[in-house]
Amino acid sequence: MDRISLIDDTFLRLETRRQPFHIGMLMLFDPGEKAPQDFVMKLSEKLRKSTEMQEPFNRHLVQKNGLHYWEEDTDFDLEHHFAHIALPKPGRIRELLATVSRIHGGHLDRAYPLWRIYLIEGIEDGRFAVYMKIHHSLVDGIAGIKMLISSMSSNKRESTKLPPFWENGISN
Numbered sequence: 087m088d089r090i091s092l093i094d095d096t097f098l099r100l101e102t103r104r105q106p107f108h109i110g111m112l113m114l115f116d117p118g119e120k121a122p123q124d125f126v127m128k129l130s131e132k133l134r135k136s137t138e139m140q141e142p143f144n145r146h147l148v149q150k151n152g153l154h155y156w157e158e159d160t161d162f163d164l165e166h167h168f169a170h171i172a173l174p175k176p177g178r179i180r181e182l183l184a185t186v187s188r189i190h191g192g193h194l195d196r197a198y199p200l201w202r203i204y205l206i207e208g209i210e211d212g213r214f215a216v217y218m219k220i221h222h223s224l225v226d227g228i229a230g231i232k233m234l235i236s237s238m239s240s241n242k243r244e245s246t247k248l249p250p251f252w253e254n255g256i257s258n
Contacts, residue, residue, distance in 0.1 A: 088145075090154040094223035098147070098154055101193075108200070110190045110219045111230065114182075117212065126207040126214045130170040133205065133250055137164050140255025142224050147196050159199055166198050167252075173208035182209055186217050200224045201252075229256045 090098070097107040117125045145156040173181045185206065194200045200221035207214045220230065237251040 087148065087155045087157045090147075090156060090223065095154050097221070097223040103193075106191075106193050107223065108190075108194055108219045108221045109225075109227065109230065110186070110217065111234070112182075112186055113216045113234075114209070115214050115216070117214065121212070126170075126205065130205050133168060134164065136250050136253055137162070138249075138253050139199075140253055142256060143167075143199055143201060143252040145224070146199050162199070166195075167202050168205070169202070170205045170207070173206060175208070177208045177210045179209075182206065182215055186215075189217060190219060194219065194221050225256060232256070 101107045122128070139159075139162055142156070144159050144162055146159040148155045148157045171185070173185060186204075189202075189204060194202065201219065201224060203216065203218045205214065205216055209215060225233065233251045233254065233256055236254045237248055239245040239248060
């Protein structure tokens with residue numbers, strides 16, 4: 087069990103019903119003209135098979151004697167953290183932003199590691215999106231960007247071999 091840093095503990099203590107302290111990242115992707123019709127479904131299946139978690143994505147919050155600690159989650163369930171959803175028709179950016187706004191407004195459950203990711207299909211022109219929310223006490227903005235960079239590539243072949251960010255963890 088690791089004690090949470092003072093700044094991260096502050097993010098947890100200042101959080102209120104109306105003021106969540108999670109951050110969100112929305113990414114819009116175009117799979118390309120030659121992508122198969124079931125591209126997003128296959129991506130979802132690949133991600134669901136990936137259940138090896140690295141720090142900090144395998145840690146949940148514990149409170150003892152008024153202090154917060156991170157503890158490894160030995161009962162990790164990817165189904166709680168990963169969702170594959172589809173937008174209502176017509177799937178414009180308006181519907182995407184409304185969906186993400188609704189998702190972002192809900193708090194992360196402190197009984198689980200404090201992150202969720204959504205694979206969103208049904209966007210006009212065949213595009214799809216990835217929305218991730220993660221508590222600021224778990225990952226800061228710089229670490230989040232490094233994490234995403236380590237899990238993506240502009241090279242199609244290379245990108246299919248990269249593990250999801252939760253397998254990479256955060257490198258310092």
